[in-house]
Amino acid sequence: MIRSLLISATLAATLAVATPALAANRLIVPNVSVAVAKSAMMVTADREWNKLGARPGPLAESWTLDGDVLNRLSFYGGLINGATLFREVDRKNRPLPKVRADMLPTDIPALFEQSYRIAENSGLFSVDSIEPASIGGASGVRFTYSFSKQGEDVARKGEAVAAMVGGKLWLISFEAPTLHYFDAGITSARAIMASVRLPAK
Amino acid sequence: MIRILVAAAIAVMGLASAALPAAAQEVARVRDGVKIVPGQTRIMIIQPNIKVGSMSTGGLFEPNAEWTATARGLIDGQVRQQLGTMGVKLAETPAGDEAGAAIASQYRALFPVVAKAVMEFQFFLGNRLPTKKRPGVFDYTLGKDIARMPGAADADYALFLFSEDAYGSAGRKAAQLLMAGLFGVAIAPGVHVGYAGLVDLKTGDLVWLNADPQMGGDVREADGAVKRVGQLLANFPGTAPAPAATAK
Known part of the structure; x- marks a missing residue:
């Protein structure tokens, strides 16, 4: 018990020191092309959004209208072979699936689903549709999904477009509670997905 | 190990919240233009979402059905009594059919998510969204389809x-004393959160x-229920001079 508490105290002190200051949220103004997810991916918004200071992964970025629990538009910019969508939550027991440079577009929804099941601890996750789509001129997929978060009774829906370009994964996803928020945000999200420009191979 | 990490995380959260300046958290807000007239404006009470349980030494929530039932009865009675004292006119809350009950339960589930978004992205000044910073802005909704609710x-x-x-x-309390005494590390003794919201049934x-x-x-x-409900209904609009925004 004492040993556990000692470890706990050490961890608490370490985390308190190591936790970085919360990065500021920033305004995304409409009709201006911006680079996202620390990458060469460029998108243009049709309305105001908020860029969250907190990133879901090292090469990712999220925008929201009202707060990420109500609407979240995420960009994953050029994930290379071996990269994960999110930061590892339990690398030893539940490692996140890794991007492979030779993935086909149709492999992407399964990678996305498995990543959500682990990182969001979402047991109720389903990919509802997959269809071919163009993303920034590249051949890719558009897929829809639904899930709920642990400890919540709210049903959520999502829609994403993704492609492999030059062996790297490029993905944009939008998700929100099914009730009101998905329909309220999807039009702008689709406009942003349609505006994307990806770097040449 | 996971339990230890949870305890450590809670300790950090306890330290972090203790270190926040008092002015960093807004606690209540009223949307501009809201007119609630005691005795006239009809208010429907949605079945309160109440959870009561214990927190283990490692920080895991363990629900307690008996405590929850007791609290539900006490809070429900107090809400009606205190609103009655304020002169609020209560509308009937029909049980409705199965489809109606399903709609109501969806909104009961959505409300805490909207409330959390308000607390995290508007009330918490350090994380406020740029679009929510503008003067007079309090723009959250449950959607106009709420008009379908029974x-x-x-x-x-x-x-x-x-x-x-x-x-x-008991184990958690002992750990709390031990950690505070030996290491000066704060472990939160428990969790006590609550919030109340009023939603326009025409617009959501x-x-x-x-x-x-x-x-x-x-x-x-x-x-205790008298005190809790008093806190939940503090600054209820229209019943007392309610400022546009109150900060703690």
């Missing part, structure tokens, strides 16, 4: 209440939210 046609506003209490187990707009993060009153006791 009873919505016969009321003006719906009152949503959420209350969650996790009382520290959230017109008032009260979310004091420091909820008091033991909801398992009659006296």
Whole structure:
């Protein structure tokens, strides 16, 4: 018990020191092309959004209208072979699936689903549709999904477009509670997905 | 190991919240232009979302059905009594058919998510969204389809209440004393959160939210429930001079 508490105290002190200051949220103004997810991916918004200071992964970025629990538009910019969508939550027991440079577009929804099941601890996750789509001129997929978060009774829906370009994964996803928020945000999200420009191979 | 990490995380959260300046958290806000007239405006009480349980040494929530049932009865009675004292006109809350009950339960589930977004992205100044910083902006909604909820046609506003209490187990209390005494590390003794919101039944707009993060009153006791409901209904619009925004 004492040993556990000692470890706990050490961890608490370490985390308190190591936790970085919360990065500021920033305004995304409409009709201006911006680079996202620390990458060469460029998108243009049709309305105001908020860029969250907190990133879901090292090469990712999220925008929201009202707060990420109500609407979240995420960009994953050029994930290379071996990269994960999110930061590892339990690398030893539940490692996140890794991007492979030779993935086909149709492999992407399964990678996305498995990543959500682990990182969001979402047991109720389903990919509802997959269809071919163009993303920034590249051949890719558009897929829809639904899930709920642990400890919540709210049903959520999502829609994403993704492609492999030059062996790297490029993905944009939008998700929100099914009730009101998905329909309220999807039009702008689709406009942003349609505006994307990806770097040449 | 996971339990230890949870305890460590809670300790860090305890330290972090203790270190926040008092002015960093807004606790209540009223949407501009809201007119609630005591005795006239009809308010429908949505079945409160109440959870009571204990918190283990490692920080895991363990629900307690008996405590929850007791708290539900006490809080429900107090809400009606205190609103009655304020002169608020209560509308009937029909049970409705199965489809109607399903719609109501969806909104009961959505309300805490909207409330959390308000607390995290508007009330918490350090994380406020740029679009929510503008003067007078309090723009959150549950959607206009809320008008489909049973009873919505016969009321003006719906009152949503959420209350969650996790009382520290004996083991947790011992660990709290030990950690404080030996290392000066704070472990939160339990979790006591609650918030109340008023939603326009025509537009779905959230017109008032009260979310004091420091909820008091033991909801398992009659006296405690009086205090808790008093806190939940503090600054209820239209019943007392309610400022556009109150900061703690």
